[in-house]
Amino acid sequence: MAIKEYLTVREIVGPLLLVEEVEGAKYGELVEVQFPDGSIGMGNVLEVSTDKVLVQSFEDTRGLSIGSTRIRFKGRAMELPVSRDILGRVFDGLGNPIDGGPEIIPDRRLDINGNPINPYARDYPSDFIQTGVSAIDGLNPLVRGQKLPVFSASGLPHSRLAAQVARQSAVLGREEEFSVVFGAMGITFEEADYFINEFRKTAAIERSVLFMNLANDPAMERIATPRMALTAAEYLAFDLDMHVLVILTDMTYYCEALREVSAARKEVPGRRGYPGYLYTDLATLYERAGRIKGAKGSITQIPILTMPEDDKTHPIPDLTGYITEGQIILSRELHRRAVYPPIDVLPSLSRLKEKGIGEGKTREDHSNLSNQLFSAYARGKEAKELAVILGESALTEEDKQFARFSEEFEEQFIKQGEFENRTIDFTLALGWDLLKLLPRQELKRVKQDQIERYMKQSEE
Amino acid sequence: MVAEQSGEIVKVAGPLVIARGLPDPRMYDLVRVGPSRLMGEIIELRGENASVQVYEETGGLGPGDPVFPTGGALSVELGPGLIESVYDGVQRPLDLIRESEGNFITRGVEMPGLDRAREWEFVPVAAEGDQVEEGDILGTVQETPVVEHRLMVPPGLGGRVESISGGTHRVTDTVAVISTERGDVEVGMFQSWPVRRARPYRDKRSPRRQLVTGQRVIDTLFPLAMGGTACIPGPFGSGKTVVQHAIAKWANADIILFIGCGERGNEMTDVLLEFPELIDPYSGEPLTKRTVLIANTSNMPVAAREASVYTGVTIAEYYRDMGYNVALQADSTSRWAEALREISGRLEEMPGEEGYPAYLGTRLAAFYERAGYATCLGSDKRTGSITVVGSVSPPGGDLSEPVTQATLRVVKVFWGLEDRLAFRRHFPAINWLISYSQYLEEIEKRWSEDINDDFKQMRSEAMSVLQREAELEEIVRLIGVEALSPGERLVMETAKSVREDFLQQNAFDEIDAYSSLRKQYLLLKLVMTFGLEARKALEEGADILEIIRHPLRERIASAKYVREDDLEELEALTGEVVRAMKQVAEGVPGREAVVPDSAAKKERERVEKIFETY
């Protein structure tokens, strides 16, 4: 079919173009937008009726004019060309190589919107991933095929944590390495550069695929970027049998781009101006994680988002939390006290924990120990808060012990080096060691024989 | 293809398609959209234009593409084979779709809800020559080891049984012929029913029997009745799904209908993998043998999500009509409401609060109204029920939002989940101060017959202790624990024991996951006996610390792990508690010497007052 070209743009509003007298356009179709200066941008069809088409431009619409903009409908949805050669490559937010390397000679071209995994085809994630970070492994463990976001805030070291997890992650007792797919949306050059260097240093770059939409790249392109990344991940996981770790950062900028489109379309907004379909839209991204029965590969997702005003109830973290299988929350307070990684373990959660740990996976005492550490730390923190109001003397002897425990817990268990890769055994032993600070009869969540066995062990 | 008269697309906006030229379109008619014949439903008519919500992704559709009428409404197939099925929101079998299409869901798949090839053994109950009316049972099919499927005369039909044929049949076979005023009607193994229309019943009654869920905080504090309605609102991660799964696993219902409505794929997998392994405590068979699963996850098309709750409740009604008690769980109704909002937005309707359509409340009420305890159609006047439990996912956990508010107006039971409790790993994180059940009174009456006379009493004592704790906590926060009198400290300790040793229940522990009502009673009795006996000891002048630190308390704490077969251990332990507290009291040397008379009296009065509410 010959591609028709239209010069009938009638309106340009923000990222949207209204094109008239169009024939045969399809919903979701890929569109080429030729600028008056000859440069070409991409877009897609948001709405189509008999003679009008609403096009969303991924390129900044600056410089477009009503009279001389040319629109070409491509007759297909946006696609990502894939082959094994995408490994080790760097692409822009729309999947064009930007590392100076050759174009990809594709094995397949995949629609970036993907298709939903049939729930019946899923296999439950249950392989523990050792990230080497105690606050994660010990208390909120990551499991292969999970989607576990990091809720961060501006100025907190989420990038360092994500890089550390990507560097250290390994499944116990197996040799296979993760491939990493990295999708950057709206982050700064510096942050992006940090990741690229990280991957280079550890030679992880050879098993990585990077999609980069930076702060100064067109904001609308961000809507496509995570879909590019996830399409690449699905190809690696389910066509090439790899275990893939997908890092998406920063989801907040992605959501803001969506909001911009929604506002330009004058849609009725949901909370705080974000579109009512934000939940569904995010779900079509986050649900592209998991394992499939009979498939060797898997997709584990770590989306990173910065909470506007550190507010967990803001629609972006809120809706994310409603979709993902837990969350790792970073705390400004811990960061201020120079605790790295500043993971606020109490509101953090890994919902797949119970399936990923225990006998045969990590260790039989893991679950009880983590519950004990949780509750002891919670109690210690409460005691400390009380002491702030009423003074240390208002605390009972026990409360004082718990308060002390919570301090040590932060200093020794949560805090660790950026390049410190702790084994799960080390993490668990550390936990037992700290419990010695507490009276035995208060240790109600661990079993007596576990105390004998592991507390003793750590005494040796 | 034969020239079917078809319409044509004039506009596509996300899941909404506008078509023109359909022959005599009717509201809620099913249509097939585009060359790959995607399923859609007419939801608005304006002049020549019909707005169609499409149950599949609409990418690639455009103006000029055909739209085919089907002449019928969106319906489900009702017959043997529903149990153990896994459907999407419009009753397409996901297991069979995987077989034919692979691991990812592709578009335009047409597949009937009931397996056409499967054979069933039909055993007639009615005989040739019998007069039958609508709802009468014609015969039965053993659908699973626990579910006897009762084939009924469809609503609106009645007359003389002309013929009926037992033996092996497929669902498409005719099993009986009924001669009616309008001539002979063939009755097959299955009927179709439009999902948006409630199936008829004879009359409704008020729910009375308890739906026992095995969850202590629910059954003892805020019980649900068979045929009742409940909602579980709570912020993310507070435990809605775990509660819903627990009910699906352990409720004493005959049939379970679980609707995963816009939630996670892995949660469906969890059910699919776990249920076949778990044994139903009532029937001794795997849980799957009584379960129908509807999985329209968050990444599946929103319009089908909107339909999923209707598909689910229609299947539930069908089993109710057979005389079964059905428990239906919808996780989460908020996602259904959001689907409604999205479609409404595309229709450019005038938005109500937070963009939800003005009819949100009516739709929600109409959905919950399909629950109930009813006398079914059929001359035997059998009864059946549908209990509906819906989770609600309020943005930011804020209960004042429209979906929660509209839901609270119609449901009778409210289990309010709280993240504060979840952070402390107090599960189920149901806040005992804000939750309620309007079935409590009716259900409590039965406890004295079924369980024990003092169960009701015990429950209200536990509630008062918890209430008092909340008040005392205020004081502790302001002045510190030292400010409390020994009596008050005991109240705090008793409340703590109610919370930790009774209310907290680990859904992932083999034993703790489920408690029979009897176990619940005995456990509560144990905990409350400690409070009561300790108070007596305190009055005798015993030291509060000695009571608090008594070694028996550790055994009270682990009492919840006593197996259902060993419940007498709980009674024995309660006896020990009584004796131990007596010993503590007796061990006090000359209490008059320790506590001056007047002070002791004052203290006693004070303690009395605290326990007054007991």
Ligand SMILES: Nc1ncnc2c1ncn2[C@@H]1O[C@H](COP(=O)(O)OP(=O)(O)OP(=O)(O)O)[C@@H](O)[C@H]1O
């Ligand atoms: N009864 C329970 N026993 C033990 N753990 C529980 C219990 N209830 C909840 N949890 C813990 O809380 C986590 C979150 O629970 P759940 O998935 O039910 O939350 P939710 O309210 O459905 O969240 P969302 O709205 O995001 O779906 C579980 O993964 C589990 O770790």
Ligand SMILES: [Mg+2]
């Ligand atoms: Mg849930």
